[in-house]
Amino acid sequence: xxxxxxxxxxxxxxxxxxxxxxxxxxxxxxxxxxxxxxxxxxxxxxxxxxxxxxxxxxxxxxxxxxxxxxxxxxxxxxxxxxxxxxxxxxxxxxxxxxxxxxxxxxxxxxxxxxxxxxxxxxxxxxxxxxxxxxxxxxxxxxxxxxxxxxxxxxxxxxxxxxxxxxxxxxxxxxxxxxxxxxxxxxxxxxxxxxxxxxxxxxxxxxxxxxxxxxxxxxxxxxxxxxxxxxxxxxxxxxxxxxxxxxxxxxxxxxxxxxxxxxxxxxxxxxxxxxxxxxxxxxxxxxxxxxxxxxxxxxxxxxxxxxxxxxxxxxxxxxxxx
Amino acid sequence: xxxxxxxxxxxxxxxxxxxxxxxxxxxxxxxxxxxxxxxxxxxxxxxxxxxxxxxxxxxxxxxxxxxxxxxxxxxxxxxxxxxxxxxxxxxxxxxxxxxxxxxxxxxxxxxxxxxxxxxxxxxxxxxxxxxxxxxxxxxxxxxxxxxxxxxxxxxxxxxxxxxxxxxxxxxxxxxxxxxxxxxxxxxxxxxxxxxxxxxxxxxxxxxxxxxxxxxxxxxxxxxxxxxxxxxxxxxxxxxxxxxxxxxxxxxxxxxxxxxxxxxxxxxxxxxxxxxxxxxxxxxxxxxxxxxxxxxxxxxxxxxxxxxxxxxxxxxxxxxxx
DNA sequence: TTGTAAGCGTTATCAC
DNA sequence: GTGATAACGCTTACAA
Numbered sequence: 095x096x097x098x099x100x101x102x103x104x105x106x107x108x109x110x111x112x113x114x115x116x117x118x119x120x121x122x123x124x125x126x127x128x129x130x131x132x133x134x135x136x137x138x139x140x141x142x143x144x145x146x147x148x149x150x151x152x153x154x155x156x157x158x159x160x161x162x163x164x165x166x167x168x169x170x171x172x173x174x175x176x177x178x179x180x181x182x183x184x185x186x187x188x189x190x191x192x193x194x195x196x197x198x199x200x201x202x203x204x205x206x207x208x209x210x211x212x213x214x215x216x217x218x219x220x221x222x223x224x225x226x227x228x229x230x231x232x233x234x235x236x237x238x239x240x241x242x243x244x245x246x247x248x249x250x251x252x253x254x255x256x257x258x259x260x261x262x263x264x265x266x267x268x269x270x271x272x273x274x275x276x277x278x279x280x281x282x283x284x285x286x287x288x289x290x291x292x293x294x295x296x297x298x299x300x301x302x303x304x305x306x307x308x309x310x311x312x313x314x315x316x317x318x319x320x321x322x323x324x325x326x327x328x329x330x331x332x333x334x335x336x337x338x339x340x341x342x343x344x345x346x347x348x349x350x351x352x353x354x355x356x357x358x359x360x361x362x363x364x365x366x367x368x369x370x371x372x373x374x375x376x377x378x379x380x381x382x383x384x385x386x387x388x389x390x391x392x393x394x395x396x397x398x399x400x401x402x403x404x405x406x407x408x409x410x411x412x413x414x415x
Numbered sequence: 416x417x418x419x420x421x422x423x424x425x426x427x428x429x430x431x432x433x434x435x436x437x438x439x440x441x442x443x444x445x446x447x448x449x450x451x452x453x454x455x456x457x458x459x460x461x462x463x464x465x466x467x468x469x470x471x472x473x474x475x476x477x478x479x480x481x482x483x484x485x486x487x488x489x490x491x492x493x494x495x496x497x498x499x500x501x502x503x504x505x506x507x508x509x510x511x512x513x514x515x516x517x518x519x520x521x522x523x524x525x526x527x528x529x530x531x532x533x534x535x536x537x538x539x540x541x542x543x544x545x546x547x548x549x550x551x552x553x554x555x556x557x558x559x560x561x562x563x564x565x566x567x568x569x570x571x572x573x574x575x576x577x578x579x580x581x582x583x584x585x586x587x588x589x590x591x592x593x594x595x596x597x598x599x600x601x602x603x604x605x606x607x608x609x610x611x612x613x614x615x616x617x618x619x620x621x622x623x624x625x626x627x628x629x630x631x632x633x634x635x636x637x638x639x640x641x642x643x644x645x646x647x648x649x650x651x652x653x654x655x656x657x658x659x660x661x662x663x664x665x666x667x668x669x670x671x672x673x674x675x676x677x678x679x680x681x682x683x684x685x686x687x688x689x690x691x692x693x694x695x696x697x698x699x700x701x702x703x704x705x706x707x708x709x710x711x712x713x714x715x716x717x718x719x720x721x722x723x724x725x726x727x728x729x730x731x732x733x734x735x736x
Numbered sequence: 737t738t739g740t741a742a743g744c745g746t747t748a749t750c751a752c
Numbered sequence: 753g754t755g756a757t758a759a760c761g762c763t764t765a766c767a768a
Contacts, residue, residue, distance in 0.1 A: 466745035
């Protein structure tokens with residue numbers, strides 16, 4: 095392992111001069127630079143990145159905490175974060191959490207230990223106040239509306255769009271509305287927003303038996319559908335948490351030889367397009383970009399991005415040839 | 416910034432003893448440990464991760480080079496890699512490449528600079544021999560069949576399955592087969608495998624005008640469909656590179672009010688299920704797991720995972736209620 | 737323009 | 753059990 099000292103010795107110059115050459119700084123004469131560069135080339139030397147980071151006190155690593163890797167919310171968010179990181183020479187480190195408090199705490203401790211320059215929580219199990227406490231060790235950004243907790247955040251403003259969705263259902267005369275959510279309202283801002291919007295539009299909370307939580311995959315959604323069917327809960331419509339999950343629901347109804355209720359998707363996935371579902375695009379890529387910007391700038395403040403209800407394109411007529 | 420020296424001084428013990436306490440090693444008396452721990456707690460001290468890495472000469476970071484973030488091949492592979500990394504305390508660092516040689520080279524140089532303990536190329540633009548040259552600086556794993564290049568690899572064995580796919584088409588009497596690929600055969604092992612399989616089954620190479628490359632997104636696929644249609648290329652079937660891309664193709668035909676040809680998907684995506692397409696599951700999650708194992712073990716050798724042609728479930732009868 | 741030397745904060749070896 | 757001290761490999765005042 096050849097190091098900067100070796101280069102200094104063999105070239106006959108000092109470590110600092112070698113360092114200047116390495117970092118393309120000024121105040122090095124052309125012939126000195128050339129002489130040193132020659133030794134560098136000769137020994138096939140490259141500086142050690144970790145030593146550099148230590149000396150500079152900065153890693154250019156941003157940790158991104160992800161409960162799951164296979165959910166569109168997270169992949170889209172990650173996509174945005176990567177995009178933003180890419181143009182700034184920061185590196186993205188993936189931190190799987192499964193909403194596990196011990197793991198999340200570990201990542202916060204890693205930040206404290208300077209393993210990352212900043213941390214982005216795409217979602218979290220720990221209370222916001224717990225995260226907030228670690229901000230003294232470095233920038234921490236969350237991807238939800240933090241309400242009264244003064245923590246930097248970039249998030250999709252969903253409430254108005256959920257209201258749009260329920261208004262659509264109301265206009266169509268639907269009253270018995272199923273709701274699919276990944277986590278229950280007490281811990282999930284998203285779920286809370288759906289409940290609030292339902293209340294605003296219909297004047298009542300959603301019936302508890304029509305709300306299914308812990309639905310993340312299409313298979314989960316299929317099970318939720320099985321539940322609705324076997325419990326003989328006659329639904330007019332279901333607000334699903336993802337177009338793909340709507341597919342799972344549909345599967346359940348089809349297997350029971352029933353026509354599914356009117357479905358609204360989320361995430362603007364391809365499966366929704368195929369099925370001609372209305373969907374909600376939360377613009378998570380953009381949210382990711384903003385989250386990253388907040389993280390590296392160290393700025394405080396919240397950035398809300400408006401969601402959007404998208405109605406399906408009319409299905410084209412197919413001419414049989 | 417309080418460091419190990421501070422703890423040593425304030426506790427009255429030496430740096431080495433403090434280090435032993437930090438690393439939960441033996442040979443420290445209980446009362447010494449307690450005394451030191453008290454100072455640690457009092458000063459709210461944690462060791463610096465970067466200094467640790469430097470001293471140990473290891474980062475526990477594995478770099479994963481990804482041309483795109485939004486393609487199922489990469490997300491599934493990444494999913495597997497994360498899963499494997501998670502259970503071994505390694506961290507996954509995302510390295511976007513866009514098949515850009517300069518970027519790929521930069522990542523290889525980063526490996527050389529010890530920024531990562533190992534590197535996984537999910538795909539690459541640089542020739543294998545170029546990657547192979549950097550193996551002296553650390554383990555490098557690719558996710559394709561490297562054939563005669565002696566570089567560690569985990570990959571989906573696609574050839575036999577592509578043959579199955581073409582056999583299916585042949586049995587159905589189809590002869591004019593379109594093919595969608597992300598990159599042309601000279602640089603893409605995947606594309607080569609499709610061509611070879613076509614040759615094996617039909618005895619001829621695919622007609623050049625029926626092969627569309629540079630197709631990665633559904634929109635690209637839609638453009639490919641536009642091409643087939645406007646060029647009046649009557650196709651019996653199309654082997655698409657992804658169920659989602661099949662959706663794009665389908666969109667093109669529908670917009671031209673035509674019935675799409677018989678479509679075969681890939682990646683076993685939900686959109687394919689909805690459309691009832693045959694699809695090819697390449698088991699990329701498992702490939703990712705194996706790739707990671709190779710990377711951290713530093714083993715040499717190749718691991719091939721068999722792909723699988725999946726036929727659609729029969730569409731259920733729907734009873735109108 | 738170049739050199740000296742003091743950091744950066746650990747871990748590891750070896751002596752006691 | 754504990755402590756000196758030398759790595760680890762670089763950056764950066766400050767001096768010359």
